Amino acid sequence: MLSVRDLSVIFQTRRGVVDAVRGISFDVAKGEILGIVGESGSGKSVTSYALMRILDAGGTIKAGEATYSGIDLRRAAERDMRDIRGREISMIFQNPRAALNPIRKVGHQIEDVLRQHARATRQDARAKAIAAMEAVKIKDAAARYDAYPFELSGGMCQRIVCAIALACDPRLLIADEPTTGLDITTQKAVMDLVRDLIREREMSSILITHDLGLAAQYCDRLIVMKDGLIVEQGDPLQIFSQPRHPYSRKLVDATPRAGASVRDLLPVEIRAPEPKIVETDKPLVEVRDLVKTYAGKSGPVQAVKAISFTVHRGQCVGLVGESGCGKSTTSEMLVRLMDATAGEILFDGDDIAAIPARRFARDPRRADIQMVFQDATDSLNPRHTARQAIAEPLRRLRRMRGAALGIRIEELAGLVGLPLPLLDRFPHQLSGGQKARVGIARAVALDPKFLILDEPTAALDVSIQAVVLNLLVDLRAKLGLSYLFVSHDLHVVRLLCDYVIVMKDGLIVEEGRAHQVMSHPQEPYTKSLLAAAPKPPERATPADQLEIKNAQYTALHDKRAS
Amino acid sequence: MSDLSATDLTRRQGTLDHVIYVLRANPVTLIAFCMFAFLILSALFGPALVPYDPLATNAGNSLQPPSWSHWFGTDQIGRDVFSRVIVATRLDLTISVAAVAISFVVGSILGCIAGYWGGWPDVILNRFLDTIMAFPLFVLAMGIVAALGNSIENIIYATAIINMPFYARLVRAEVNIRRDAGFVRAAKLAGSSDLRVLATQIFPNALPPMMVQVSLNLGWAILNAAGLSFIGLGVSPPTAEWGIMVAEGANFIVSGEWWLAVFPGLWLMFAVFTFNLLGDGLRDIVDPRKRT
Numbered sequence: 001m002l003s004v005r006d007l008s009v010i011f012q013t014r015r016g017v018v019d020a021v022r023g024i025s026f027d028v029a030k031g032e033i034l035g036i037v038g039e040s041g042s043g044k045s046v047t048s049y050a051l052m053r054i055l056d057a058g059g060t061i062k063a064g065e066a067t068y069s070g071i072d073l074r075r076a077a078e079r080d081m082r083d084i085r086g087r088e089i090s091m092i093f094q095n096p097r098a099a100l101n102p103i104r105k106v107g108h109q110i111e112d113v114l115r116q117h118a119r120a121t122r123q124d125a126r127a128k129a130i131a132a133m134e135a136v137k138i139k140d141a142a143a144r145y146d147a148y149p150f151e152l153s154g155g156m157c158q159r160i161v162c163a164i165a166l167a168c169d170p171r172l173l174i175a176d177e178p179t180t181g182l183d184i185t186t187q188k189a190v191m192d193l194v195r196d197l198i199r200e201r202e203m204s205s206i207l208i209t210h211d212l213g214l215a216a217q218y219c220d221r222l223i224v225m226k227d228g229l230i231v232e233q234g235d236p237l238q239i240f241s242q243p244r245h246p247y248s249r250k251l252v253d254a255t256p257r258a259g260a261s262v263r264d265l266l267p268v269e270i271r272a273p274e275p276k277i278v279e280t281d282k283p284l285v286e287v288r289d290l291v292k293t294y295a296g297k298s299g300p301v302q303a304v305k306a307i308s309f310t311v312h313r314g315q316c317v318g319l320v321g322e323s324g325c326g327k328s329t330t331s332e333m334l335v336r337l338m339d340a341t342a343g344e345i346l347f348d349g350d351d352i353a354a355i356p357a358r359r360f361a362r363d364p365r366r367a368d369i370q371m372v373f374q375d376a377t378d379s380l381n382p383r384h385t386a387r388q389a390i391a392e393p394l395r396r397l398r399r400m401r402g403a404a405l406g407i408r409i410e411e412l413a414g415l416v417g418l419p420l421p422l423l424d425r426f427p428h429q430l431s432g433g434q435k436a437r438v439g440i441a442r443a444v445a446l447d448p449k450f451l452i453l454d455e456p457t458a459a460l461d462v463s464i465q466a467v468v469l470n471l472l473v474d475l476r477a478k479l480g481l482s483y484l485f486v487s488h489d490l491h492v493v494r495l496l497c498d499y500v501i502v503m504k505d506g507l508i509v510e511e512g513r514a515h516q517v518m519s520h521p522q523e524p525y526t527k528s529l530l531a532a533a534p535k536p537p538e539r540a541t542p543a544d545q546l547e548i549k550n551a552q553y554t555a556l557h558d559k560r561a562s
Numbered sequence: 563m564s565d566l567s568a569t570d571l572t573r574r575q576g577t578l579d580h581v582i583y584v585l586r587a588n589p590v591t592l593i594a595f596c597m598f599a600f601l602i603l604s605a606l607f608g609p610a611l612v613p614y615d616p617l618a619t620n621a622g623n624s625l626q627p628p629s630w631s632h633w634f635g636t637d638q639i640g641r642d643v644f645s646r647v648i649v650a651t652r653l654d655l656t657i658s659v660a661a662v663a664i665s666f667v668v669g670s671i672l673g674c675i676a677g678y679w680g681g682w683p684d685v686i687l688n689r690f691l692d693t694i695m696a697f698p699l700f701v702l703a704m705g706i707v708a709a710l711g712n713s714i715e716n717i718i719y720a721t722a723i724i725n726m727p728f729y730a731r732l733v734r735a736e737v738n739i740r741r742d743a744g745f746v747r748a749a750k751l752a753g754s755s756d757l758r759v760l761a762t763q764i765f766p767n768a769l770p771p772m773m774v775q776v777s778l779n780l781g782w783a784i785l786n787a788a789g790l791s792f793i794g795l796g797v798s799p800p801t802a803e804w805g806i807m808v809a810e811g812a813n814f815i816v817s818g819e820w821w822l823a824v825f826p827g828l829w830l831m832f833a834v835f836t837f838n839l840l841g842d843g844l845r846d847i848v849d850p851r852k853r854t
Binding site: 370383392443 | 744747748751753758763850
């Protein structure tokens with residue numbers, strides 16, 4: 001159906017020509033779901049943009065052929081391409097909110113594509129748009145027709161994007177990271193829906209993702225890309241069980257999965273023994289009946305409804321839940337950026353909730369409670385170099401200047417594994433993983449006692465996530481930190497945390513030792529969270545070896561628990 | 563210590579490299595900077611270099627057309643137009659730069675307060691700015707100068723007042739979108755007070771769009787000052803100033819002495835054109851993201 005031969009794409013940049021895709025060939029058969037897996041910069045998205053001929057300025061197809069049902073996509077006139085886009089080949093973009101026009105009703109946006117391809121007239125457009133919304137299982141579609149994108153949840157927006165993509169019955173659907181940034185249960189719902197629709201309408205599809213586990217679960221065939229080249233292709237099961245290329249092996253290793261410890265995510269060559277972590281039963285942070293109420297349009301909204309928990313010295317507590325469950329609000333209150341409506345936060349026995357957030361900047365305990373932010377890009381000032389970013393807390397709270405400051409910054413860079421020459425770069429000159437390291441170095445600069453990690457790896461590639469998670473484990477052992485790890489991904493939480501708290505609608509629904517909650521969840525909500533995580537195929541490790549690993553794992557946790 | 567100065571040096575070199583890159587990448591910016599340099603040089607050294615005293619009259623040599631001895635001709639009382647045009651650069655640039663500087667500073671402060679804290683200061687400021695902008699701005703400037711008195715300072719104040727709302731609006735918007743950014747929260751965790759966060763983290767990020775506004779505004783302010791002089795407010799004769807020269811010269815156009823009005827007019831146009839071209843280049847220079 002789609003055949004790509006030796007496709008090369010180049011970008012003209014200030015530093016000269018960049019080869020984004022360097023001669024790749026693949027086919028998509030009728031009714032097949034092809035997965036293209038790779039990390040950022042591998043050229044997977046550029047490939048899809050080249051097929052649709054929507055490359056950014058400066059990008060050109062240098063060589064190769066792309067044929068779709070006999071049509072030469074590379075040489076087709078722009079007018080013909082407009083016909084093909086949407087009607088023959090359509091696309092689902094990564095960020096549904098960015099893909100939808102914020103000031104147009106979603107129903108009208110579906111109508112636009114129908115009218116564009118003459119699939120609807122002025123009279124029946126509305127009915128057809130509602131039918132398209134019903135096709136992607138939007139409940140109460142007639143009422144949602146008049147909604148604006150900001151009135152809908154992220155998952156609902158992605159359904160609208162799907163409806164737009166599928167409205168004209170395309171034969172090929174390209175989904176570019178369709179669920180990145182969505183909650184794990186929403187991800188499952190959207191992916192199940194897309195797969196069912198593809199099967200039902202006998203379409204072909206290309207699923208582009210960085211998540212090997214997700215691709216393996218939903219695709220018939222996988223292509224692994226690195227630096228603009230295809231390094232491996234084949235059956236998902238085979239790639240998972242016997243990856244041939246070292247890069248695919250690295251990706252497979254880095255995918256969090258049942259039974260793997262945090263060290264197992266790293267390539268075998270650089271695996272160091274897991275450090276011994278001393279967990280105590282001396283409480284460091286005690287949260288008592290913490291409440292946060294916002295003044296909403298229709299009366300007060302209770303984001304956090306009287307929750308209580310304790311973080312012991314040296315412990316890592318995971319706070320898990322979906323967006324809107326109150327976990328971010330809780331962490332903002334704990335780090336004292338936000339005032340609680342009621343309740344106590346005892347830090348080393350003193351109630352810090354009593355000090356207004358505005359005055360906490362000058363409190364002596366400011367240095368003891370620090371945070372690593374979710375989005376490393378957003379949390380670094382674009383005008384400050386990495387050095388300036390790390391220097392900020394040292395200058396302000398430790399009054400360090402001159403040579404002492406320089407030494408400390410370089411020490412911290414060494415601690416988080418940031419090469420020293422990168423210190424004088426601006427954030428946009430650093431990769432995602434390097435920015436994450438700068439964020440962590442800044443957070444540990446003051447030797448805090450308590451560190452809140454707000455989804456520190458959510459925006460990172462899996463192999464970089466593996467490295468960052470291991471870095472966090474090492475730092476915890478080395479510096480004796482206590483963590484509160486906020487995340488929506490139970491599999492990641494399990495790797496790091498001793499104790500897990502599951503939140504829903506501002507309440508704690510379940511808590512317990514991490515392995516306990518993971519292996520024997522009690523609440524249906526916890527079960528659904530666990531079930532929604534992509535299930536990569538089992539690794540072809542000899543069964544006995546796996547058992548040994550599991551046994552060691554449980555033993556380790558039992559030891560920690562006791 | 564030597565370490566630190568070394569990094570300082572590389573940073574400075576980086577900035578210089580960046581400026582050179584911006585100038586090279588965009589020839590229009592290079593031309594604009596050359597034109598700007600010419601204006602600055604004539605403002606600084608013009609009075610010392612011009613061939614004639616701009617105020618010296620010579621009744622026997624009045625209304626001469628352009629010639630080798632008087633490049634731009636002479637006016638009705640025999641003053642050299644070329645010398646007057648060049649000497650006027652200093653006054654016109656001073657007025658516009660001072661006015662823009664005042665509106666930049668005041669507008670930034672008001673915009674920061676409104677954008678960061680919001681609430682009632684924001685509401686009051688916005689209505690206040692709406693009120694200023696509801697007037698025809700030039701008429702407002704005329705009114706201010708007429709009420710305060712005819713002096714160069716008052717032209718500067720009037721021009722600053724009518725330009726200030728644009729800065730305040732821009733800064734308010736830029737500050738507002740960054741109020742809850744991750745790096746702002748990180749700075750608070752580092753122990754910075756609200757004021758420090760605002761001054762060191764948020765405001766510098768508003769500079770790139772501000773630079774475009776500044777350069778456009780400089781041109782605008784020159785036109786405004788010249789316009790006020792043209793209608794007889796502000797700078798008074800015999801001071802050399804482009805607006806007055808155009809106003810005085812306009813009387814002679816009908817009788818064929820075109821050079822009296824055309825040359826100061828051309829210089830005025832040249833200055834405004836320079837500032838308009840300068841904007842994009844200035845923005846690229848203050849935006850670190852343009853460095854790669």
